[in-house]
């Protein structure tokens with residue numbers, strides 16, 4: 001039996017669209033920051049007496065799609081370990097389900113680490129990252145710590161994530177402004193499939209290396225202005241692709257747009273803050289730690305904002321007990 005904990009992450013340069021859907025090999029690279037405190041803790045126990053895998057998520061027994069996705073991921077790990085025993089999986093998030101914070105990154109990173117350890121596999125970080133990727137693309141980025149780049153490649157063994165700077169490199173804070181807790185109609189797995197139906201995806205891909213390089217340099221130099229410019233541009237480009245795919249994916253609500261406008265106005269007034277948005281209506285406001293309380297208070301005061309959560313840069317996925 002093994003227990004692992006992983007943080008969620010927020011992408012600054014987004015992953016949207018796969019070159020190989022089964023292997024979740026992305027069309028472009030991406031860059032993210034792990035989110036301390038927005039965690040999944042997962043325990044895996046392989047048990048020869050079980051007829052099927054069982055999954056307890058935040059205390060509730062899961063069946064159907066959620067269980068199938070976890071079982072499929074465990075099948076891959078069982079094949080690596082060379083046995084067929086079913087598993088008992090218990091997983092808890094520190095953020096409530098439906099809080100508008102994506103949990104698949106932290107969930108599949110924690111599941112991968114716990115299951116591999118419980119199966120007696122001693123894997124390096126790179127192999128764990130590429131294994132987590134098979135469960136959810138963004139989970140590859142929750143395996144290493146801090147600020148992370150995930151490489152796009154044609155082969156499974158070349159597409160993994162690694163740290164580009166440790167958590168303490170830059171005291172950036174993600175102030176998550178939650179405007180909706182509803183489950184999204186089209187999740188990211190379906191969304192990746194639609195990406196190539198937008199004529200804008202080609203342009204987004206063609207410019208990706210430039211954005212990746214600009215973001216990486218801004219992080220390494222702690223250059224907030226350069227960071228803000230490329231992060232907002234990248235998020236808008238991904239949402240332009242979403243909005244122009246067929247069928248269209250429109251994740252924004254009027255509250256989302258209000259936060260976008262607010263972030264731009266605050267920055268024009270001299271406050272170092274910028275926005276990014278994933279496959280949903282909630283807005284992630286990135287700001288240096290010294291400004292996080294002000295940004296959180298200002299965001300909370302806007303109409304439509306239900307709550308705010310803040311997260312500092314987080315470390316790598318880790319086991320909660322010593323490996324055997």
Ligand code: PMV
Pocket residue numbers: 010011013014015016030102104105136137138139188189278279
């Ligand atoms: O890993 P997935 O399939 O949940 O996709 C994540 C997609 C975005 O959150 C919208 C972007 C990203 O890079 O995290």
